[in-house]
Amino acid sequence: MLAFLVQRISQALLVMFVISVIAFAIQDGLGDPLQEMVGMSVSEEEREVIREELGLNDPVLVQYLRFAGNALQGDLGNSYFYSKPALEVIAEHLPATLELVIGASLIIVFLSVPIGVYAAIRPQAWLSKFFMGISTVGISIPVFLTAIVLIQLFSIGVTVNWFPSGSGWGQWLNDFFSTDGGMPSYGRGDDLVHLFGTWDSGLFTSDGLAHLVLPCVSLASIMLPLFIRLIRAEMMEVLQSDYIRYARAKGLSADRINFLHALKNTMLPVITVGGVQIGIMVAYTILTETVFQWPGLGLMFLEAITRSDIPLIVAYLMVVGLIFVVTNTLVDLIYGLVNPTVKLTGKKA
């Protein structure tokens, strides 16, 4: 176990090192801090002096070590646009993204487990086939398109007049297919509750929660089909195994077998994959936040790109890289703890 622990952690450190090298290369290759600091009127000689003072003429290795040393102390430079430390800017935007991810994860967990289990227990039922069909289509719909359709349906609203409104039925059908709209689709609203530090939460007011609904549903929509398929596949495999057959032969009730014995072993791989997927959700938050103008990390990153705010881009890469590495390592370690049969130090299958 100790060897496994050491191996995983040293691997994580190696990955973090590579990320820092990439981030440094971006900073070094793209940013010219001088251009941001001094005006056009400064002469070439004066520029050279400032360059020397800032250490921009040092060997690359020295510059990298300085960069890494500062990063370890939590200093990733100042954002050009916000003119304050990049990490501070990130800390301000992090809570919005976290709330989005938490909301989406809740939707995924509470929908994917029942649907996946149902589809595994009754694979031939029409409802299972319906859910599996929906999830195939769902995988093919990009997250920003789901978001746009949701905005059109529930924020702008759709008025249908396909049916003749003369008769009562036509009017009823028209009303049935029309939607009111009115759901907020822009930002987080004004009614935020200050929690602590930089965390202003929208989780405690009805206005804040209403603003969360559409972004969370959009973000959940991309992962939901994956999880339903995964849970169904795992559960079906478990249901084929010997111990389940034995439990059946013993005469245990179907519910007891399904939910007590099978579900437990289904959830193990699901939790592992789930942990990794939550990390991957960070990429999709960029798209979701762009559509809904959600003031989180993703939107901040995209704005940093359009503003060529190099320090902020670099800081974002480092922070998101850290989040990925930590979640992946934790998931690996937990899996090693929970499932003793996994080959600990050997090569991954």
Next chain:
Amino acid sequence: MTTATVSRWDRFRESFVWYSFKRDKVAIISFLVLLLMVLAAVFAPLLAPADPYDLAQINIMNSELPPVGIDGADPAFPLGTDAQGRDLLSTILYGTRVSLMIGFGAVVLQAVLGILFGLLAGYLGGKVDAILMRIADVQLSFSTLMVAIIVGAVFKASFGNLMFGEIAIYMLIFIIGIAEWPQIARTVRASVLAEKKKEYVEAARVMGFGTRRIMFRHILPNTLSPIFVIATVQIANAIISEAALSFLGLGMPETQPSLGSLIKSGFDYIQSGSWWITLIPGLVLVLLVLVINLLGDWLRDVMNPRLYKG
């Protein structure tokens, strides 16, 4: 020459692939829809009523006209017009062309990289394998989309908007190819590991063939069917990635739109009620990706390789 092609055709008609294709309605319909869309995209310059790249044909007075069937529509523009007054049908035809080009191009690039690295990792093993697969693991754990966004952002920042717009097609092929090669490399490596142990490889080695010859001439042909399956799904993924990048403003410029940048440019006008500019290209995109995915699912069932489907 003709006898050879005839016999190949006969062999195909007696194959299991053709047999199961004939019996799968979903596969037939998906294939026909895909064929129709590819043909429409290839012959876009002949089919499209207008040339969306030609500024002289655009009249700003025609902007935001709705599709036929809604009040205020102009029959000259069957699917309506976008905010610049371009005929939406023509822009969609040209946009599908751009999306498909990038999708195929990116998959060709990732296939080249993936096959090369997968073969090397699988056949040589040892350190080469460990390093290449570690890189692949890390890249996959970051998700291909994230890698594509970061590479795209760096390119855009270093080339500048104008320059990036001009070479956007090649950039996107490069970005998506780089971001997604691990998927194919893993598949290739897995099948190479299985093939490596077989006797014909042993025989080839005993006969004194070089490593390169064994890798490319002996092992590679036997790993082609899983590559083919995963490449199909990867085209759909590449098209979605391209649309996502374009939607974020890291892809095709609006003057030469792909489906993704059409959706993006239409999104700015959705609040004013012009839903068709964004939703019709969106529908085309979903249809395109859906039929490719359905075909991929069918192919995987037919060839039944144990595949990692990311």
